[in-house]
Amino acid sequence: MKKQFKMVDLDCANCAAKMEEAVRKIPGVQSVTISFLTQKMTIEADEDQFEQIMKQAVKACKKVDADCQIQL
Amino acid sequence: MSRKQKKTLYRILASGILLVVAFLAPVEGWERFGLFLILYILVGWDVLWKAARNIFYGQVFDENFLMSVATLGAFAIGEYPEGVAVMLFYQVGELFQSVAVGRSRKSISALMDIRPDYANIQKDGQLVQVDPEQIKVGEEIWVKAGEKVPLDGVVLEGSSFLDTAALTGESVPRRAEPGTQLISGCVNQTGLLRVQVTKTFGESTVSKILDLVENSSSKKAKAEHFITKFAKYYTPAVVYGALALAVLPPLILGEGWSQWIHRALIFLVISCPCALVISVPLSFFGGIGGASKQGVLVKGGNYLEALAQAGVMVFDKTGTLTKGEFQVTAVHPNNVDSQRLLELAALAESYSSHPISRSLKEAYGKTPDSNRVSQVEELAGKGIRAVVDKQLVWVGNDKLMEEQKVQWHPCHKVGTTVHVAVDGVYMGHILISDQPKPDAAEAVQALKNLGIRKTVMLTGDSKAVGEHVAQELGLDEVHTQLLPGDKVEQVERLLKEKSPKEKLVFVGDGVNDAPVLSRADIGIAMGALGSDAAIEAADIVLMDDQPSKIAVAIEVSKKTLRIVKQNIVFALGVKGLVLLLGAFGMANMWEAVFADVGVSVIAILNASRALRT
Numbered sequence: 001m002k003k004q005f006k007m008v009d010l011d012c013a014n015c016a017a018k019m020e021e022a023v024r025k026i027p028g029v030q031s032v033t034i035s036f037l038t039q040k041m042t043i044e045a046d047e048d049q050f051e052q053i054m055k056q057a058v059k060a061c062k063k064v065d066a067d068c069q070i071q072l
Numbered sequence: 073m074s075r076k077q078k079k080t081l082y083r084i085l086a087s088g089i090l091l092v093v094a095f096l097a098p099v100e101g102w103e104r105f106g107l108f109l110i111l112y113i114l115v116g117w118d119v120l121w122k123a124a125r126n127i128f129y130g131q132v133f134d135e136n137f138l139m140s141v142a143t144l145g146a147f148a149i150g151e152y153p154e155g156v157a158v159m160l161f162y163q164v165g166e167l168f169q170s171v172a173v174g175r176s177r178k179s180i181s182a183l184m185d186i187r188p189d190y191a192n193i194q195k196d197g198q199l200v201q202v203d204p205e206q207i208k209v210g211e212e213i214w215v216k217a218g219e220k221v222p223l224d225g226v227v228l229e230g231s232s233f234l235d236t237a238a239l240t241g242e243s244v245p246r247r248a249e250p251g252t253q254l255i256s257g258c259v260n261q262t263g264l265l266r267v268q269v270t271k272t273f274g275e276s277t278v279s280k281i282l283d284l285v286e287n288s289s290s291k292k293a294k295a296e297h298f299i300t301k302f303a304k305y306y307t308p309a310v311v312y313g314a315l316a317l318a319v320l321p322p323l324i325l326g327e328g329w330s331q332w333i334h335r336a337l338i339f340l341v342i343s344c345p346c347a348l349v350i351s352v353p354l355s356f357f358g359g360i361g362g363a364s365k366q367g368v369l370v371k372g373g374n375y376l377e378a379l380a381q382a383g384v385m386v387f388d389k390t391g392t393l394t395k396g397e398f399q400v401t402a403v404h405p406n407n408v409d410s411q412r413l414l415e416l417a418a419l420a421e422s423y424s425s426h427p428i429s430r431s432l433k434e435a436y437g438k439t440p441d442s443n444r445v446s447q448v449e450e451l452a453g454k455g456i457r458a459v460v461d462k463q464l465v466w467v468g469n470d471k472l473m474e475e476q477k478v479q480w481h482p483c484h485k486v487g488t489t490v491h492v493a494v495d496g497v498y499m500g501h502i503l504i505s506d507q508p509k510p511d512a513a514e515a516v517q518a519l520k521n522l523g524i525r526k527t528v529m530l531t532g533d534s535k536a537v538g539e540h541v542a543q544e545l546g547l548d549e550v551h552t553q554l555l556p557g558d559k560v561e562q563v564e565r566l567l568k569e570k571s572p573k574e575k576l577v578f579v580g581d582g583v584n585d586a587p588v589l590s591r592a593d594i595g596i597a598m599g600a601l602g603s604d605a606a607i608e609a610a611d612i613v614l615m616d617d618q619p620s621k622i623a624v625a626i627e628v629s630k631k632t633l634r635i636v637k638q639n640i641v642f643a644l645g646v647k648g649l650v651l652l653l654g655a656f657g658m659a660n661m662w663e664a665v666f667a668d669v670g671v672s673v674i675a676i677l678n679a680s681r682a683l684r685t
Contacts, residue, residue, distance in 0.1 A: 011170065013350040014135065017300045033290035036350065037177055037357045042290045063129040067122075 001047040006071045007039050007061075015065040022060040028053050041070065073171060080167050087115040087160055095153055108152035116143065116159040133307040135344040142340040146661065149330040158341060158661045165669020169350070172676040176354060179361075179683060186238045186257035186278055188222035204273045215265045220257065224276045225267040227252045232263035239281070240616035241367030257281065280607055284369055288360050289353065291372025295636050299352045303345040310651070314339035317655060331657065338654035341664035347643040351675035352636055358682030359632030367615040368625045375611040378594055379629035383574025384566055385524045385622070388559075388588075389531035389541060391581030392598050393619060394506040398427050400435035401507065402485055405500035413500050415440075416492050420458040420467040423448050428488065431504055455490070466493040473498075486540040505537070511620040513545045518623035520546075522630075525574070528566065530559045530588075559588050567591075579622060585609075596622060632682045639675040646671050 010016055016036040023032045023043065030044040045053045058070050073081070094107050113120070116139075123140040131137065139162055146155035190201040192214040199214055204222040207213060212228065215221050221234070233245035236258045245261055248254060254267055257278035273279055318336035322329045356373035363370050370376045390396045403410040418436035421429035422445055433440060448458040454475070455468015466476055467490060473480040478493040480501075487505030491498070516527055528549040531538045538552035551562055567576055578585070578592035586609040589595030597610030598617045607613055614621045650667040653659035 012135065012346065013353070014303060014344065014346055017303060017349055020300075021304070033292065035289040035353070037173075037353055038286055038289050040286070042287065064126075064131065065122075066125055066129075 001050055002042065002044040003050075005041045005043070007034065007041055008069045008071060010034075010036060010039050010065070010068045012036075012065065015068070018064045019061045019068075022064060023057045026053055026056045026060065029057075032057075074174070077167060077171060077174075080163065083115070084160065084163050084167065087111060087156075090114070091153070091156055091160060094156075105147075105152060108156055109147070112143070112147070112152075112156045112159060115156060115163060116140070119159065119162070133311060133343075135346065138307075138311065138340045138343050142337045142661075145333060145337040145340070149333055151334070151661075154661050158665055161662075161665040162341075162669060165665070165673060168673045169346070169669065169676060172673060172680070173350060173354065176358060176676070176680040176683065179680075186220065187282060188220040188256065188278065191222040192216065192219075204276075207269055207273065209269055209272060211269050213267050213269060215254075215260045215267055217260055217262050217264065220259055221254050221267070222256055222276075222278075223267075223269045223273055224256050224271040225254050225269045227254060227265050228268050229266035230263050232265055233261045235259040235261050236616075239277070239367065241365060241621075242616050281369060284371055284607065284613075285360065285364055288370060288372050289357055291374050292353070293356055293373035293377035295377060295633075295640070296353050296356065296373060299345075299348045299640075303349050306345045307343050310339055310343040313651075314343070335654055335657055338659055338661060338664040339651060341661060342647050342650055342654070342667045344668055346668070347647075347672035347675040348640060350672060351639045351643070351679040354676060354679040355632050355635045355639065355682045358680055359628050362632075362683045363625055363628045366621065366624050366628070367618075368621050368628070369607075369613040369615060370625070371611050371613075375594055376629050376632055378575050379577070379612070379626055380633045381573065381575045382524060382577045382594065382626060384526045384528065384570050384576045385519055386528045386530060386563060386566060386576065386578045386588075386592065387547070387619075388578075388580035388585055389529055389533060389538060390506060391617075392579055393512045393529065393545060394508050394541060396506060396581065398431040398488070398504050399507055400431055400502055401487060401505045402483070402503035403435075403500070404483060404503070406498050408499050410500075413492055413502065416460060416465055416494065416499060417467050417490060417502055419445050419460045420448070420456050420465045420492075424450065424456065428490065428504055432490070432502065435502075463494050467491070486536050508541060508545055509617075509619060511618050515619035515623060516545050516547060518620060519626070522623055522626050526566075526570075528562075530554055530562050532556075556584055556587070559585065560591055563588050563591050567593075577622075579619065581617075596625075628682075635678055635682050639678055642678075643671050643675055 013036040016034045020032055020034040023029060028046045028049050032041065032043045034041045043057065054072060061068060061070060090111055094111055097107065099107055119136045120140050123134065123137040126134040127137055143155040143159045146158065188204055191204040191207050192199045193202055193211065194214065207223055213223065227248050227250050229250060231249045234248050235245050237243055239255065239257050248265060256276040314336040317339060318333045321327060321332050356376055359376050360370045387393050403413055405413040414436045417432045418440045421432050422440040422442045444461050446459045448456065450456055451468065451472065454472040455466065458465050466472060473491045473493065476493060476496065478496060478498050480491050480498050483489045483501055483503050485503050487503045489501050489503055491501045493499060519527065526549065527547045529538065529542045529547045530551050532554050533552060535552045538550050542550035554562065563578060570576055575593040577594045577596060578588050579596045580589055581598045589597060589609045594612060595610040596612045596614060598614050612625060646667050650659050650663050654664060
């Protein structure tokens with residue numbers, strides 16, 4: 001399943017790259033791109049555990065920059 | 073500027089003034105330390121806070137953390153003003169950066185400002201505005217002058233001119249009348265139109281285009297991947313370098329600690345790869361935005377990057393280089409006047425809806441009076457036989473003339489020849505052909521000037537027609553009478569022949585060349601205005617079907633790559649230089665701050681040039 005989420009207050013480009021890297025490592029994530037410019041995350045992951053994966057993704061992003069919020 | 077940015081600006085201004093005051097204040101020792109410490113906290117509390125929080129999460133190579141270490145380090149070795157000033161300038165740079173990025177982002181989204189906010193529907197005799205997503209296929213909407221067309225549809229009533237500039241880059245308005253297919257995203261300029269919706273909002277052109285452009289940043293160019301990878305190693309390398317610089321020389325050479333710590337702090341200030349990480353994707357984003365302003369939709373940074381290396385350009389003929397519509401291009405009568413010849417042909421063909429009959433009727437100019445025609449018989453693969461004004465008329469190809477033993481002669485021009493005979497007597501022939509698009513020859517020339525080594529045309533059409541068009545347009549190679557599968561084979565062969573550095577581009581109308589579009593390195597489709605298949609299959613879509621836009625796209629691509637290269641060389645050059653000077657004690661904190669945020673700002677400003685084409 002492929003979904004797009006808005007990322008509010010994504011302030012630094014390097015953080016976006018780090019978040020992308022961190023989310024990619026979550027098991028079950030097939031592909032992910034975080035665009036600093038459009039402030040969006042496009043994620044493709046297994047459908048049956050999507051919610052679980054998104055929870056982990058939020059956690060992983062929080063670790064990189066706690067100010068940035070993913071709108072689920 | 074956003075509110076957050078304004079607040080930061082005021083804080084920076086206030087602390088700047090206070091810094092000057094503190095610098096001049098006649099205080100010594102602990103009082104001086106206290107004064108600068110208060111100032112330092114005022115300028116950098118948010119950076120310090122973020123640093124502390126991120127360290128808690130284990131982010132050692134976080135830019136806030138490194139900046140905090142650098143400035144606190146300056147305090148530790150007694151350089152109070154420097155510590156505060158570096159933090160201050162870091163904040164100035166960050167603010168600049170966020171404003172510049174915000175601005176480019178805004179100008180790109182302004183380009184794509186085609187999303188309609190509402191649609192007008194009639195309810196109890198009055199027009200009300202509703203969300204376009206709620207409108208179903210078949211419903212009627214009204215589009216007033218000055219409004220955007222919210223959904224694709226057909227005009228039922230009214231006439232107007234439409235501004236399609238946002239979609240195609242074309243400034244000449246298009247006419248809309250009852251029966252005209254409307255594309256969402258166009259702006260209705262003059263009259264009121266009643267429109268029957270043919271596609272839901274999600275399926276409408278405007279949604280598709282917006283999706284495409286917004287998703288384009290998820291297909292990253294090689295240069296972007298390089299930068300992200302580079303950034304991953306750059307920061308740790310510089311930080312370890314700083315550590316080594318601070319510890320090793322004093323231990324080995326036995327020199328003073330503070331001098332070497334100072335040099336190490338300079339390293340920390342430069343350790344963020346921000347300039348590159350922002351400016352490279354921003355350049356591609358800008359390039360894609362700039363191209364879309366010209367009516368060229370690029371589906372990703374990777375395609376924009378690859379386009380600059382295009383070496384072989386393969387074209388489909390019909391609908392791509394030619395208009396894809398048949399037109400009477402010559403009338404060669406035999407002992408009658410040409411209007412009479414056209415009249416005979418148009419009358420005989422009056423009941424047919426074949427494209428050739430249509431073009432004959434169009435050339436005739438009047439509506440043929442079908443009362444004058446009787447006993448029409450279509451002869452498959454040959455033509456038509458009909459009785460016109462009590463005379464037996466034959467209209468058709470060479471085969472038909474042979475069969476009827478008419479004294480005919482072939483046409484010296486290339487195209488589809490339609491012969492006319494009345495009661496067995498040859499009346500002459502009419503030539504029907506598909507005309508090249510007005511800008512096709514110019515487009516091929518422009519591509520050659522841009523360094524395209526080889527231009528090839530592939531067509532299913534006959535040898536004579538194909539070779540004639542290829543010659544007229546100045547193409548290097550032509551292959552005719554190809555079936556769709558043969559086209560794939562030809563492209564495979566060309567892919568094998570080209571050098572590995574070059575890219576092969578296939579340009580088609582997207583109707584039945586999806587396999588070739590996907591096989592080529594880059595697929596460019598025509599006919600996006602209306603054709604979903606084209607948007608789907610291609611990597612680049614020309615919104616207004618003009619082949620000359622390919623050259624425009626290549627120019628945008630080359631410009632974007634130039635900017636990307638400039639930024640990489642500039643940012644790495646300056647950072648490398650300051651690192652080197654810093655290691656030998658010849659650079660100060662100020663230069664380091666410039667190498668960090670100053671370079672970022674310059675690179676961002678340079679990147680925003682990609683947007684202007």
